[in-house]
């Protein structure tokens with residue numbers, strides 16, 4: 264199967280945020296691959312291999328990102344995990360919005376002709392949760408968002424996707440080509456069933472680490488750099504962030520000495536029981 | 537500005553609570569933008585829910601019914617919402633940021649080439665909204681630049697609207713050609729629970745990895761039942777299979793804002809805090825005095841749950857029987 268995986272860099276979520284001129288200040292940010300995108304790289308690899316022999320790739324996994332030159336670091340990390348090819352579309356972080364990203368990805372899809380686009384369900388920084396759905400709309404493809412499991416069916420013509428929805432798990436079948444966005448549990452041991460991996464095979468929980476060999480190989484894998492102009496993208500942003508503020512800090516409260524004191528406080532002070 | 541079209545979720549012939557939050561959001565936008573306020577309901581049989589929706593003072597309630605629309609699919613619903621928005625001159629399309637809203641509304645926006653303000657917590661003006669980003673550690677004001685605005689509201693930030701009486705005209709709209717684009721609903725795997733819904737409960741009791749085993753959640757369930765609350769969990773507890781995944785609270789789970797949130801054996805990772813920081817009163821019970829959860833807790837108790845929860849049950853029973 265030919266899969267296009269999308270990747271966005273985000274500032275390390277454990278770093279304290281800083282503001283400058285009503286915007287987030289990223290001058291000291293440690294950039295990393297958005298976790299959900301890392302999970303989609305993992306899912307793409309699982310879909311194109313036999314879990315018992317991950318050295319052979321059946322199909323092709325291409326990872327694409329829009330961003331400045333430094334994004335190469337995150338793309339290389341995906342190549343080191345096992346992806347075959349990377350594409351970077353040159354862009355400044357702050358000129359992008361969901362609409363421009365989706366339209367650019369649509370152009371990449373035209374060019375690369377994947378059967379499946381795998382994406383993180385959201386970027387953990389901006390939490391937009393909308394690029395995949397927009398892309399599917401533009402392409403006229405079916406979509407399966409918030410995937411916690413994915414199984415190749417109908418001889419590779421469709422996928423059966425378990426979706427984490429508010430009421431539980433919804434199972435949805437989509438014909439390929441399709442857009443699938445992944446949730447956390449897509450990296451649990453039995454979440455991805457490629458048809459090639461034996462059903463009883465259990466993956467290690469979580470995305471795989473790059474091996475030393477993988478890191479070395481990453482430097483020799485195809486790495487394409489493109490511009491909006493080359494792709495024919497002329498889209499304008501449909502949204503703009505006007506300002507960013509810190510939310511009012513929650514006051515740390517007090518420690519209570521006993522359960523009896525806690526219950527008294529909840530009853531008399533907070534009046535919630 | 538033009539009119540406002542609000543997508544209302546319904547199930548079992550009734551409006552879902554999320555629909556009432558969507559109405560609250562749309563009323564706030566309507567105040568800022570004017571125009572007609574229109575509701576749309578889609579399904580195989582939405583007549584009763586539409587009658588209910590007619591009591592909220594909208595200028596019209598539109599229903600789209602067809603057997604093929606029985607189960608929600610983004611592929612079939614999105615083109616209908618987009619088409620009706622055009623027909624009705626709607627320049628705002630609103631809904632609630634549930635798992636349906638988050639799946640549907642960006643697809644509608646993709647069809648209409650419109651900007652989305654996703655998961656907003658407040659309305660600044662007809663085109664400007666406030667929303668939490670970076671796991672709730674920053675608040676963004678976002679402006680939609682396109683002529684059409686698509687917006688979804690975070691359920692906990694828009695209280696359920698109250699009916700305003702009166703009766704809006706209900707009009708059936710043709711579904712038109714329905715094309716699922718090769719998508720098919722197979723099944724919903726769900727568990728019926730007797731307790732209130734996590735996102736709507738007044739009290740939420742959540743357990744974390746420190747609960748050690750699924751069967752230990754029984755004691756938290758007792759606490760829930762005593763307080764009329766819902767059970768929640770951290771990701772670690774869900775991943776370990778102690779409780780079903782749909783109980784997860786946090787950035788990737790449910791966002792809750794009850795009057796009382798009790799976090800038991802949860803460390804307080806930022807992704808967890810993102811889902812419960814908006815609670816009115818937070819209680820943390822954790823054996824580690826340094827756990828970050830204590831930084832957001834109004835009341836913290838440093839001890840094991842094995843010791844604290846049985847005592848807590850006994851104390852609360854005492855006051856319940858006294859009152």
Ligand SMILES: Cc1cc2nc3c(=O)[nH]c(=O)nc-3n(C[C@H](O)[C@H](O)[C@H](O)COP(=O)(O)OP(=O)(O)OC[C@H]3O[C@@H](n4cnc5c(N)ncnc54)[C@H](O)[C@@H]3O)c2cc1C
Pocket residue numbers: 298299387447743744745746747769770771772773784785786787788789790800801802803804805806807808811821822823824827839840841842
């Ligand atoms: C992209 C991403 C998204 C995520 N989304 C979410 C999310 O939506 N929700 C979420 O919850 N997490 C989420 N996480 C995971 C999060 O980072 C933490 O790993 C998780 O919340 C930890 O769960 P925990 O607090 O139960 O476990 P731990 O961090 O292991 O904490 C267990 C706590 O239990 C205490 N404890 C142990 N034994 C006892 C005892 N006997 N009595 C009392 N206390 C005890 C310990 O002191 C400790 O503080 C996400 C992570 C990532 C990377």
